[in-house]
Amino acid sequence: MPVSKPRKPRPSRARGLRTTTGCLTCRKRRVKCDEGKPHCGQCLKSERECTYAYSTEHSRPTGASGQEATTSPAQPKASVVADSPMTRKSIGSAGLFGESPELRFDLSPVALSTSLPSPNSAPFEWYDLLAEDAINNIQKHNQGSAQISLSRRQSPVPDAESDIDPQLQAAEPNRPANAGSNYEPWKSSDVIPLNDDEIGLFHHYINVLGPVLDLLDPLKHFSNLVPKLAVHNVGLLKSLLALSARHMALLSDHQSPQQAFNAHTPVSHSSAQEPVALSSPLLELGTQYYYETLQYLSQNLLYPAYNKSAEIIATAILISMYEMFDSSGRYSNGAWEHHMRGIFWIQRSQDNNGETKDGLRRAAWWMWLRQDIWVAFRESRRVLTIWRPTKRLVDLTPDELATRIVYICARCVDFAANEKQFDMNIRIDQGDKLLQALEDWYRILPPSFQPIYTHSVPQSGLFAPIWIHPPSYAAAIQMFHFARIVVLINQPSLGGMSEFSRRQRFLDESVESICGIALVHQGNDLPSAFVNYQALYAAGLCVQTPVKQNAVMQLLEKTLDVTKFPPKTLLDDLTSHWRAES
Structure with missing residues (x-):
């Protein structure tokens, strides 16, 4: 009978069968990992995904010279950047x-499980959400006179310009006689005149609110481009004025409108911790402009070109910020929460995302996501976006890295x-x-x-x-x-x-x-x-x-x-x- 070779002693589970430093894949498979970077030998051999766990103090990143990176108070020891320039x-x-x-x-099940409207009907569904909340507010504050023009949509969505109601087309007294097929009746060829109070609101938007919207946008579209679009589009202009008046109402409920118009920087007021009373002149002014924005939308959403325009995207973001200030910190079942979903529909209908080539649409998408992150966090829900970036981190510019962290x-x-x-x-x-x-x-x-x-x-x-x-x-x-x-x-x-x-x-x-x-x-x-x-x-x-x-x-x-x-x-x-x- 052949003599069997003596078996090697099996290492104890505490000493030889597990590792806490290998890749996650090898640890799950319970195989030895050579800890190769970026892919270990086992994962390369079996063509498996190789991912390492979050690094600890025993696996800190190193710089190009191989020396351990140093830290600053803004850079945690587990997540550091080398002091020397690192390619x-x-x-x-x-x-x-x-x-x-x-x-x-x-991907977010909140977005995927929700029935999405068609691209043609998305702007109308968004408007329905706005109108429903506005009508509820009108009834709550007994503002019945404003309710006439804010009824919810009743007409179907036109599929083409030719489907627009002829009476709506006829109601264009300023249409140029030589206007061609590219004429857009929802735009004004001339600059829309503003009174002195509106000029003050306009200044407040450019100097105070535009920079808030543009924080992560190096080209500053909301400060530089949106005002130029607004003076040729009534809906965008009204939403801009509504936002400015609503914000100034938050800044002070004691100043007169004219005093507030002259304030280009925010001033701290202890009384601002409470919602501004409805009797505030600035709040009433903002509410008026808000209703006028909705009235404009109800009349111009029938134009398919408007529904695909940059103006409606900018208007949606400004209205969203207005509702943010108007929400008083309440998110669920409110206008702001509804509006997050409405903008998601419009963004989807225009195929906008964080890598869209058009700068304003891209900036609007990132601003919307920044707002939705806070609402989702406070309401313990998932964010609405289902888009995924396509660019690798290594291919991003510094400004694009700043927005990638938002995603x-x-x-x-x-x-x-x-x-x-x-x-x-x-x-x-x-x-x-x-x-x-x-x-x-x-x-x-x-x-x-x-x-x-x-x-x-x-x-x-x-x-x-x-x-x-x-x-x-x-x-x-x-x-x-x-x-x-x-x-x-x-x-x-x-x-x-x-x-x-x-x-x-x-x-x-x-x-x-x-x-x-x-x-x-x-x-x-x-x-x-x-x-x-x-x-x-x-x-x-x-x-x-x-x-x-x-x-x-x-x-x-x-x-x-x-x-x-x-x-x-x-x-x-x-x-x-x-x-x-x-």
């Missing part, structure tokens, strides 16, 4: 050159929304993918995202001011930390105390960065403040000591004094969260 080709992460993990995240942030809000029914291991894996996507984005940032000045020692309080310029890059870093906090506080953990300590360290680093940036930008920069209040609220969700809670609360209150939105009931929500966690 994008020198970074070996698979997510940078291939498909980034956030692009593989499931990744949307996917992080998706993760936090309604996935609690999933298996814990699936939740952990999803969270790891999103954390890896955030890591990939942060590591590829060029030096222009670095702080231009950081106080080494806090001047006062707990946080050192961090100055990042331009403000759009500071806003991108704020959204990065907002997204990271959202994932970390919603991802299950099986790692025990060591994993808990590691996560808390990352959360503390994000809180320090958020508050440090807010210290510099919240005082006099309205566009930045509209990002800072969201990041500060997220920071407040993960601070535990009363001293830090008080510091975050003071920063958030000062920021809300600048934005006037949302109302300071947001502070009460944060206080209630701390009380429930204690």
